[in-house]
Amino acid sequence: MSLRNFPFGGENCNPLKASGLFGRKKDRLWLPVSSYLIEFPARKVLFDCGWNREMSPKGTFDKKAQIKSLGGYFLYKTNQGLLPQGEAIDEQLRSLGVKPSDLDFVLLSHLDCDHANGLKLVDEARRILVSNEELRFATNKTLVNKIRYNPRWWSDTKIEGFDWNGAEGPAKQSYDVFGDGSLRMINIPGHSPGLCALKIVNAEGQFVLLFSDGGYAKKSWKEQITSGIADDRAAQKKSLLWIREQCLAPNCVESLANHDPDAIPHVIEL
Secondary structure (H helix, E strand, O other): OEHHHHHHHHHOOOHHHOOOOOOOOOEEEEOOOOOEEOOOOOEEEEEEOOOHHHHHOOOOOOOOOOOOOOHHHHHHHHHHOOOOOOOOOHHHHHHHHOOOOHOOOOEOOOOOOOHOHHHHHOOOEEEEEEHHHHHHOOOOOOOOHHOOOOOOOOOOOOOEOOOOEEEOOOOOOOEOOOOOOOEEEEEOOOOOOEEEEEEEOOOOOOOEEOOHHOOOOHHHHOOOOOOOOOOOOOHHHHHHHHHHHHHHHOOOOEEEEOOOOOOOOOOOOO
């Protein structure tokens, strides 16, 4: 749950308005937190991992548990979560017959709590990757980032930073995960410098785009609505324009924001 300005604040928003510290409860809204399992013939990849079970130990809203898991009251005010039983990432994978150790990669779009808080639930994956740019930003110890990020979510895991090896996307920075063009982490800065979308491409060039927090819903790219939390507003606008171009491309099979309230779990075959 977050204040409405957080996902859809647009031009008239700022970090204080988006934070929810002084907002009214009636102005808050619940948004989903998505993770994605991508299955190739010989590989399994997870993109983002949502909340840890410790946020909601009994599957109910638990203020005390969330403050402890997030690491502070201010972050709790911005990000309040509810994780029903069976919906933590390891629980969902188990329901699909997949163990964390079956995962070849866990790819993190960025290191905000609703994307990395559950990382330790899948630490048995073979590799865990995030962009080095995001890792540097999340550990730069500025006042804002001390509130926004908690290294405890990823410390003591096998997380690795990667450097860009391609030039795709609005910032001309991307990372070809397998080296064959089928799975690309594409830098879409703005919300954070190292934020990545994930582009899954088949042999015919058709693709699915998972654009994380580059926009919070379909209406974000359709109406060019930036979010309330932005490290660089100009870069965020540029990234949102790129997302729109990709979503409207004839070979785009589907595109998904991480927190779209209209999204429902489903399978995409590519």
